[in-house]
Amino acid sequence: MAFDKMELREVEVWDGNFAAAQALRQAQVDVVSAYPITPSTPIVEGYAKFKSDNYVEGEFVMVESEHAAMSGCIGAAAAGGRVATATSSQGLALMSETLYQASGMRLPIVLNIVNRALAAPLNVNGDHSDMYMVRDSGWIQFDAFCPQEAYDLNFIAFKVSEDHDVRIPAIVNQDGFMTSHTAQGVKTLTDDEAYGFVGEYKPMNDMLDFDHPVTHGVQTEEDWHFEHKARQHNDMMTIVPGKIDEAFAEFEKLSGRKYNQVECYDMEDADVAVVCMGTSVETAREVAREMREQKGIKAGVVGLRVIRPFPFKAIGDALKDVKAVAALDRSAPGGAAGMLFNEIAGSLFNTDSKMLLSGYIYGLGGRDLTKKHLVDLYTELQANADAGKVLTQQQQFIGVRGPKLAYL
Amino acid sequence: MLEIRWHSRAGQGAVTGAKGLADVISTTGKHVQAFAFYGSAKRGAAMTAYNRVDDEMIMNHEKYMEPDYVFVIDPALVYTSDVTINHKDTTKYIITTHLSKEELIKAQPKLEGKEVYTVDCIKIAQETIGRPIPNTPMLGAFMKISGMYDIEFFKESMQRILKKLPQKIIDANMVAIQRAYDEVK
Numbered sequence: 359m360a361f362d363k364m365e366l367r368e369v370e371v372w373d374g375n376f377a378a379a380q381a382l383r384q385a386q387v388d389v390v391s392a393y394p395i396t397p398s399t400p401i402v403e404g405y406a407k408f409k410s411d412n413y414v415e416g417e418f419v420m421v422e423s424e425h426a427a428m429s430g431c432i433g434a435a436a437a438g439g440r441v442a443t444a445t446s447s448q449g450l451a452l453m454s455e456t457l458y459q460a461s462g463m464r465l466p467i468v469l470n471i472v473n474r475a476l477a478a479p480l481n482v483n484g485d486h487s488d489m490y491m492v493r494d495s496g497w498i499q500f501d502a503f504c505p506q507e508a509y510d511l512n513f514i515a516f517k518v519s520e521d522h523d524v525r526i527p528a529i530v531n532q533d534g535f536m537t538s539h540t541a542q543g544v545k546t547l548t549d550d551e552a553y554g555f556v557g558e559y560k561p562m563n564d565m566l567d568f569d570h571p572v573t574h575g576v577q578t579e580e581d582w583h584f585e586h587k588a589r590q591h592n593d594m595m596t597i598v599p600g601k602i603d604e605a606f607a608e609f610e611k612l613s614g615r616k617y618n619q620v621e622c623y624d625m626e627d628a629d630v631a632v633v634c635m636g637t638s639v640e641t642a643r644e645v646a647r648e649m650r651e652q653k654g655i656k657a658g659v660v661g662l663r664v665i666r667p668f669p670f671k672a673i674g675d676a677l678k679d680v681k682a683v684a685a686l687d688r689s690a691p692g693g694a695a696g697m698l699f700n701e702i703a704g705s706l707f708n709t710d711s712k713m714l715l716s717g718y719i720y721g722l723g724g725r726d727l728t729k730k731h732l733v734d735l736y737t738e739l740q741a742n743a744d745a746g747k748v749l750t751q752q753q754q755f756i757g758v759r760g761p762k763l764a765y766l
Numbered sequence: 767m768l769e770i771r772w773h774s775r776a777g778q779g780a781v782t783g784a785k786g787l788a789d790v791i792s793t794t795g796k797h798v799q800a801f802a803f804y805g806s807a808k809r810g811a812a813m814t815a816y817n818r819v820d821d822e823m824i825m826n827h828e829k830y831m832e833p834d835y836v837f838v839i840d841p842a843l844v845y846t847s848d849v850t851i852n853h854k855d856t857t858k859y860i861i862t863t864h865l866s867k868e869e870l871i872k873a874q875p876k877l878e879g880k881e882v883y884t885v886d887c888i889k890i891a892q893e894t895i896g897r898p899i900p901n902t903p904m905l906g907a908f909m910k911i912s913g914m915y916d917i918e919f920f921k922e923s924m925q926r927i928l929k930k931l932p933q934k935i936i937d938a939n940m941v942a943i944q945r946a947y948d949e950v951k
Contacts (some may be wrong), residue, residue, distance in 0.1 A: 404789050541799070644825045
C-alpha cells in the first residue's frame, strides 16, 4: 500500500476531535475538503497531519470558506469518492446552503459537527444551536456523548450513509470542548478492523464513470421537486432506521460496544426521566443513579443517539410509562418550545400515555450543567409525578442568572 | 474519584500536562478525563485545566469541581486568581513559587490553614529545559506528594508521551521531573 498503517494501543487517551480524526484516517477517506473553525479545527488539522506523515492516501483540499468546503465535498462525492469534513457554529451556518444540495443530490458525505453556540454574542463554547439549525436539512444525524462515541459513530456514519439503499449524507455531532477537547480513554480498532467494517467505497452514479454518463445537480420545478423531496423523506422514514440498526448490530459484533437509536439508562422502572443529548446524557446518568441510591427516586435517562431520522416510536416506547419527563434543549428556542419538547410531545400525542412533560432550556454558550442542577431537576420532576400534574410552567431555564424565566 | 485543578497561563502547558498525566494513569487501567477552560483566551491569559481519575468509567462532564489537588504552575496566579475556589477541607495545593511556604502564606493569607506544598517549577524548567514551561516538573512534584506511582515508572511513561520531542528535550524533562520530585516541600 502507498501509505503507512498506524499502531494504536488498545486504549488511547484521546479527545473527541482526535478520535474523529483517527476515524477519518482509518476509514481511508478519499477527499477531505475543509475550512477550520473552533472547536472543530483539530479534526481536519489532525487529518492533514496524517496526510503529511503519509498515513493517508487521500486528498486534503484547503478552501476559502465553509461554503466552499462542503461544495468541494459535494463535487468529490459526485465524482465517486469517500468524503468527509468537519465544522462548527458560524462555519456550519455558512455551509448550510450546501448541506441541502448534498442531501438533495443523495451524496454520501460524513460531516463532523463539533457543536458550538451561534453568535451574537460571539461564543466559541458548546451548545446545540448549530445542530438544531440544520436538523431539517435532510441529513442523517448521530450524536456522541463522549470521545469514544465520536470515534465509533464516524465508522457507523460512513457505513449507513454510503449504503446504496440509503445514499444520504450523515452528520456526527459531538459537544464542543466538553467532548471535543476532553481527553478520555478511547478503545481503538486496528486499522484493518476499522477499514474492514466501513468497507471499500462502492461508487454509484459517479461522474468519473464515463461509460455511464449521469447528471448531478439538476433543476426540477413544480413538476418533479415534490416527488424528489417526498421520496427522500420516505427513505429516511422507512429505510434508514433499519440500516442504522444493522450498522449498530454489526459494530457491536466487531467492538462489543452496543448502540441504540434511543439510549435508555435506568429506565425499566423509572418514575421520572430526563431526555437530553451530548455529554449531558452521561452526567445525568450519574445523577440518576445517585437519586436512586440516596433519595429513593426512581430516576432514569434517555439519550438521543439518532436525531434524524427522529426515532419517533422508540422514544415513545421508552417514555410511555414514565410519570414525569423533562426535555432538555441546549439551544435558544427563539419563541417556541424546545425541539426535544416538541418532538417528544409529538411522539406521545394520540397515545394512552399519561406522561407529564416539561421543557428546560440549559447550557447555552457552554454554561455548565452541574450535578446539582440535575438533582434539583429530578426533585422537581418527582414533585410533578407525586402531584399528578406539572406544578411549574412548561418551559423553564436551568442555570441562567437574573430573575426566574418561565413560560407556557 | 480523584480530581485535580490546574491554574496556569495559556502557553505554559497545563493542557499538555493534564493530558499527559491522564495518559500515564490510563495505562494502569484506571479511567481518566482531562479538559480545560480556555475559550478564546490568548497566550498568557489565566486559565484552568482539570483531571478526573476513577476506577470506573467517568460519566460526569460538569465543569464544576471540588478538587483534591490544586496545581498552580505560574507564581503570580496565587495573587490574581482565586486558587482556593470550591475547595474541600482536604484539598492539597502544590504551588510554583520562589518563596518559602511561610512567605507565600503571608503574601496570600487565603492559603492559611491549607495543606500547601511549594516547588519552583519555573526555575527548574528554565535551568533544565531552558524554557519556563513548568508542566512536567509539576507532575514530578505531584508524584512525590501523592505517592501515586514510583518516580521511575512515571518518568518512563513520560518518555513515551514526550517521544515526538528531540531527545535532548526529553532528557531535560526527565531531569526537571526528578528535580521537582526531590525539591518539593
